[in-house]
Amino acid sequence: QKEVEQNSGPLSVPEGAIASLNCTYSDRVSQSFFWYRQYSGKSPELIMSIYSNGDKEDGRFTAQLNKASQYVSLLIRDSQPSDSATYLCAVRSGNTGKLIFGQGTTLQVKP
Amino acid sequence: GAVVSQHPSWVICKSGTSVKIECRSLDFQATTMFWYRQFPKQSLMLMATSNEGSKATYEQGVEKDKFLINHASLTLSTLTVTSAHPEDSSFYICSARGLSRDSSYNEQFFGPGTRLTVL
Numbered sequence: 007q008k009e010v011e012q013n014s015g016p017l018s019v020p021e022g023a024i025a026s027l028n029c030t031y032s033d034r035v036s037q038s039f040f041w042y043r044q045y046s047g048k049s050p051e052l053i054m055s056i057y058s059n060g061d062k063e064d065g066r067f068t069a070q071l072n073k074a075s076q077y078v079s080l081l082i083r084d085s086q087p088s089d090s091a092t093y094l095c096a097v098r099s100g101n102t103g104k105l106i107f108g109q110g111t112t113l114q115v116k117p
Numbered sequence: 118g119a120v121v122s123q124h125p126s127w128v129i130c131k132s133g134t135s136v137k138i139e140c141r142s143l144d145f146q147a148t149t150m151f152w153y154r155q156f157p158k159q160s161l162m163l164m165a166t167s168n169e170g171s172k173a174t175y176e177q178g179v180e181k182d183k184f185l186i187n188h189a190s191l192t193l194s195t196l197t198v199t200s201a202h203p204e205d206s207s208f209y210i211c212s213a214r215g216l217s218r219d220s221s222y223n224e225q226f227f228g229p230g231t232r233l234t235v236l
Contacts, residue, residue: 049208049228110160
């Protein structure tokens with residue numbers, strides 16, 4: 007089992023729809039969770055961090071964390087073509103402090 | 118968020134030469150800096166972790182004598198690719214971890230990356 011798992015996609019949604027990106031992780035002692043967006047040919051950009059169970063909203067983005075289920079998700083409301091990118095889920099290892107990345111989910115928002 | 122700069126953004130060099138890449142945290146002090154490499158359509162690969170004033174810790178399989186890392190201050194880390202060869206051509210990305218203005222947690226921010234092409 008990979009430490010951080012994401013569906014590689016592509017996930018295709020129409021413009022204006024809600025995009026739902028999911029991630030599961032194996033390290034039960036992890037306390038910090040992140041979503042990064044990476045456009046093709048660019049470096050990752052931190053868009054959300056979440057540290058406690060529940061929802062955290064920032065603009066069109068909502069991160070959801072369920073530590074009991076070892077599950078973290080990212081919802082993008084009113085998806086725009088400019089949201090088309092690869093979204094990386096990252097979990098900070100409870101042992102090493104390093105970020106463990108998932109493979110990333112490619113999101114395509116079609117006009 | 119916080120700003121991490123990286124220089125140069127791209128470099129083309131001849132085989133056998135050395136290339137130095139600088140990474141700076143511009144508006145926060147980075148307790149730890151990381152260097153990643155990413156090949157096309159592949160995931161980020163962590164190369165090494167460095168703390169200011171300490172020797173870098175390299176990931177398994179990464180040659181420390183080939184990829185020299187210096188973390189001179191809380192805002193500057195450098196990666197030198199020594200005797201570069203075509204197989205070292207890749208996208209090198211630094212990342213800095215520290216407290217940003219917007220958060221009370223240590224978060225990790227990435228520089229824009231350096232695209233290295235070795236001829």
